[in-house]
Amino acid sequence: MYRYDEFDSRFVNERVAQFRRQVKRRLGGELTEDQFRPLRLMNGLYLQLHAYMLRVNVPYGTLSSKQMRKFAYIARTYDKNFGHFTTRQNIQYNWIKLEETPDILQHLADVEVTGIQSSGNCVRNITADQYAGRAKDELADPRVYCELLRQYSFLHPEFSYLPRKFKIAVTGSPNDRAAVAVHDIGLRMHKNEQGEIGFEVLVGGGLGRTPYIGQTIRKWLAPEHLLSYVESILRIYNMQGRRDNIHKARIKIIVNQMGIDKYRELVDQDWEFTKNGVLKVPDDEVARIDSYFAPPQYEKLADQTDALAKIRSGDRAFDRWVRGNVIEHKVPGYAIVNVSLKAPGKVPGDITADKMDAVADLADRYSLGEIRVTHRQNLVLVDVKQSELYELWHKLAELELATPNLGLLSDIICCPGLDYCALANARSIPIAQDISRAFTDLDELQKIGQFTINISGCMNACGHHHVGHIGILGVDKRGEEFFQLTLGGSSDQHASLGDRLGPGLPQAEVPAAIRKIVDAYLVIRQQNERFLDTYRRVGIEPFKAAVYGEESRAA
C-alpha cells in the first residue's frame, strides 16, 4: 500500500493544525460562516440536515486494516457508531461536531487519510477498480497512476478553484468496474498495436442534472505523458468552463457544447508546450510509486478447485456465496472475496463501528491486512486463501456480511437521500430497503441474474441512477415524494444512460413496479440474457406496459 513520505506527512499534519486554528477563529467570531465555509469544505466538512458531515477519502478504494479500525474509532468516539461508504469510495460520518473536527482529522492523519479535496471545486478522490492489482483480467495496477495523479493534483495551485468539482476514475481492466465513462476524466488502460500499455482517455462524462457518457479524446496515451495530458485537459476546462452558472459548470457541458474534436484540438495545442517538459513522468518515479503497490508475499499454493467443489456440494449456502461473491484472483490458490453491505432491509453502504473492527480483524486474519471499498458500496477482502474461504464465510455470515447478492437485484446503490442530505428532494434509503425486502429469495435473485438498481434522492445523482439497469430518481412534487424510473443504464465498458419509463410513482408503488418489470423480463428474455441485454433488444415498451398497463402503449 502507498505510505506517506515525509512531505505528505508533514503537510497533512500542518493542515490539521491550520484547520484547528480556523475552527477556533470561527467559534470565537473572527470568521463569518461565509468566510469559513470554503475552509471547512476544503477539509471535507459539510453542513447537512442533522449536523456537520465529514467525508473522508479512501484513495482509489484501498484501505489497511489499521485505517479501517481508525474509521471504527471515529464512528464510535465522535459519531453515532456507524459510517456510510459512498459511490466515490469515500466514507461519510453524519453527526460530526465542528469543535471536535480538528481532533478527528488528527486521528485520521495519524493513519494517513484525510478529508482534503473530498469537497470543493478541485480534483476529488481518484477512484479505481476495487480489484486493482488482484484481478485476473487486469493489464496493470491502475493505483500507481491514481497515486501519481493524486500527488500531482493535491492542492495544485492552478486547479484548486476550477469552475466545478472534477472526478477522475481509472481502470486497468477491460471489464470496467470503476464506471470511468461517467467521470470528468476516465482512464482505461489498454495495449496499443505495438503491445505497449497506455491509456484510452475519456473526457466529459458525468451524471447529475445533465448526464453524458464520456467521449474518447485520445485513443492511446503513453503513461509517461499522463500528467501533462491531464493537465492540458484541466487547463482548457479551467479557462473555458462556465463559472456563471453552477448547472453548466462541469467539463461535460463545455465538451458537449464545443464538441469533442474542438476540445481535443485545444488540449493538443496546449499539450504541445508541455508534453516534453517537467511533467514527463520519469520511469524511476513510476517505479518508486509502483513499489508501494508491489503484491504481497503470496504463498506458493495450488488452486483448491476440487477441495472447494467438495465443500460446495455439501453446503448449498456456501456454494451460493462462492458463486456470487467470490472472484478469481490472479495468483493461484487465492481468491477475492466481496463483503456485501446489502443484507435485506439494511442501508446500502452503512456499517457499524463494531463491524468495521470485525472486518479489519478478518482482513488481518484472512486477507493480508488489506480491504477495498467499491463504488457499489460494498467492501472487498482481496487476498484470501481458497483453503480458508469456508472458514471466512462462516465468520462473515455471523456478521450479516455474507449476503450472496453481489451484482444481483438487491445489491442496490443508494445515496443518503433526504434522510441525511441537504440537497435531496426525496428519501432514497427507504426505497432501497423496501426493494431489498421484496426480493429476499436467493433462488429468485439468481434466476433474475445480473441486475443493478441505482437510487438517487435528487438529480445530482450521487446514487448513479442514470446508469442503473433500473434507475430510480426521487423528486419532490408539491411536497410529496415521487420516484421516476429509468431503464437500460449501465456504467461498464458498454456504458449507457437509462431511458425514462413514465410518470413518477409514489414510494409505496415502487417495489411493485420493480416486480412487474422483473416479471415482464423473465417472460421475454432469451436464454441467459441479462435484463440489460433484453432491454437493449426489445426496448422500453413491454416494461412500460407492465408498469402502467396496456393503455400506455396507445398513449
Added chain:
Amino acid sequence: MPQMIIANRLRDGVVVFLAPSEGWEPAIGAGTLIENEAEATRLMAVAKRHEGECQIIDPQLIEVEVNDGKLRPTAIREAIRAFGPTVRTDLTET
C-alpha cells in the same frame, strides 16, 4: 399556519429551535410557536443576531402543524431535521 425558527448550532451542528427564553433547544417541543407575522419578523431578527454572535447557523422560519398538542414541521425535509432520519428511528433523541 404557525411557524417556528429552526437552525443548526454552530459548535456541533445540532438542529435547534428558538425557544421562549430566546435560547436554542434541540427538542421541537421546547421551541416557540409563532402565530403571526409581526412575531415572526421580531424573532427572526433575534435569530439573525444570534447567528452574528456565532451561536447558530442559517436560521429559517418553517411551517409547523399541531396535532394532539404535538408539533411537527409540515415539510418532510424539516420533519426529518426535527426528528432524525426516518430510517434510523433508534437514533432519535427528541
